[in-house]
Amino acid sequence: MKKYFYVINIQYLGYRFHGWQKQPTVKTLHLMVDRTLNFILEGKTFKSLSSGRTDAMVSAESAAFELFLKEPIEDQTAFLDLFNHNLPQDIRALSIREVDETFNIINHSKIKEYLYLFSYGQKNHPFCAPIMTTILDDLDIEIMKEGAKLFQGEHYFKTYCYKPTDNGIYNREVLLCELVENTIYTANYFPEKSYILRVKGKGFMRNQIRLMMGTLIDLGKGKLTLEDIRVSLLPNSTCKMNYIAPASGLILNTIEFE
Numbered sequence: 001m002k003k004y005f006y007v008i009n010i011q012y013l014g015y016r017f018h019g020w021q022k023q024p025t026v027k028t029l030h031l032m033v034d035r036t037l038n039f040i041l042e043g044k045t046f047k048s049l050s051s052g053r054t055d056a057m058v059s060a061e062s063a064a065f066e067l068f069l070k071e072p073i074e075d076q077t078a079f080l081d082l083f084n085h086n087l088p089q090d091i092r093a094l095s096i097r098e099v100d101e102t103f104n105i106i107n108h109s110k111i112k113e114y115l116y117l118f119s120y121g122q123k124n125h126p127f128c129a130p131i132m133t134t135i136l137d138d139l140d141i142e143i144m145k146e147g148a149k150l151f152q153g154e155h156y157f158k159t160y161c162y163k164p165t166d167n168g169i170y171n172r173e174v175l176l177c178e179l180v181e182n183t184i185y186t187a188n189y190f191p192e193k194s195y196i197l198r199v200k201g202k203g204f205m206r207n208q209i210r211l212m213m214g215t216l217i218d219l220g221k222g223k224l225t226l227e228d229i230r231v232s233l234l235p236n237s238t239c240k241m242n243y244i245a246p247a248s249g250l251i252l253n254t255i256e257f258e
Contacts, residue, residue: 005099006067006076007257008083013090014059015130015248021053029054029091033065036086040079045070051105051255052112055207059131060252061115062094066105073098109258111175112204115251116197116213117185120220125189132185132194133249139220141195144179147219147229148197151177151212155233159241160215162207171235176200179216198253207244214243 010033018026022034030050037046047068054060073079076096083093119128120135128134151174158170182194197216199209215232218224218241232239 002070003101004069004072005101005103006069006073006096007064007099007103007105008067008080008096009062009064009094009255011061011063011092011094012059013130014054014057016090018056019054019058020050020063032088032091036083037067040082040086041069049105051110054252055210055247055250057130057247058250058252059248062254063252064105064255064257066099066103109202111200111202111256111258112252113176113198113200113254114204114209115184115253116199116209116245117182117194117249117251118197118213118217118245119191119194122191124191127187127189128191130248131251132190133246135217135220137221139217140222141179141220143226144216144220147216147226148177148179150226150229150233151199156235156237157205157208157233159232159237159239160208160211161205162211162244164205168205170205172201172203172205174199174201177212210245210247210250211241211243213245213249215241217245218243 012029017029020029022028022030034048037048048065050065080093080096087093117131118133118135120139123136124134154171154173156170157172158164161168161170177199179195179197182196184196197213215224215229231237232241
């Protein structure tokens with residue numbers, strides 16, 4: 001029987017979800033997406049597969065999943081409208097396109113860009129909590145900018161993997177890593193200044209970006225030095241970076257399939 005394959009791009013606010021992957025007894029993004037698909041497809045056989053997992057409370061401007069069907073979607077625009085009409089308000093489908101059977105959303109080469117949104121020095125309005133991390137201590141932003149640049153390029157990132165094993169592949173390349181003032185997200189309840197760590201690469205390990213952000217926060221507090229970060233990125237480094245920045249500041253910004 002012929003099968004049909006589609007890639008659907010979605011965006012979501014992850015604050016009330018326990019990540020993407022289905023888990024017993026908790027509400028996840030995959031659960032809500034599949035419930036909605038089952039309803040609009042009226043019980044027809046389907047399968048959905050994400051391009052990657054996100055942690056609890058992580059959001060996305062543009063994530064993607066592949067939809068496998070035994071019957072074609074005759075009107076993709078109408079399908080997308082129906083999908084959005086039935087999805088919860090914190091999930092939105094952006095686009096749909098058909099792909100062929102050679103496409104594999106997990107193994108297909110892709111580049112992901114993440115943003116980490118944060119502010120410091122004051123308690124923020126509670127409405128900031130879903131997408132912005134608040135650091136109450138003072139931070140040296142300038143040295144954090146220097147530290148962010150140290151992650152860019154090809155390095156040994158075992159220090160920045162949660163619970164690494166001895167047989168993992170830790171030589172990885174970060175295509176871009178910069179800390180800049182936030183000009184993307186605005187609201188009248190946001191602090192006067194906030195900042196974004198922008199990271200782009202072909203693949204990231206579990207909690208890698210949150211560990212990088214946590215290290216930069218400790219650098220900004222004066223708990224670490226630039227030399228500590230340099231040493232942590234050397235082959236077979238035994239440094240331990242233990243501060244994992246909160247998940248709610250992390251946003252999957254773009255995903256590009258090559």
